[in-house]
Amino acid sequence: MASRTVSENKGHDPRLASIEMVEDVLKEHHEFPSKSALQRALPKTIQTQTFNRILGYLEKSNKIIFTKDRAIVWIFSDDPNLRKVWEQSINL
Secondary structure, eight states: OOOOOOHHHHHTTTTTTHHHHHHHHHHOOEESSSSHHHHHHSOOOOOOOHHHHHHHHHTTTTTTOOTTOOOOOOOOOHHHHHHHHHHHHHOO
């Protein structure tokens, strides 16, 4: 695994507060037709590269998906009832 130099990441590593801000907006609205629509809905501005890294992280962690037409959809569920059903289910 190659290590990154400081200059490669400078200014684009998302802070936890930025990630949570994007998550909160997505949780509230569930879907945005485009990245730019989501970016405009955020209460604070985020650099484009940082914003794209956050979206990449959320996609890899299975919290969002991009549809064929590039809409962004929140798919993660943190419903405690759903978690309870999952924990009580039988593995096949």
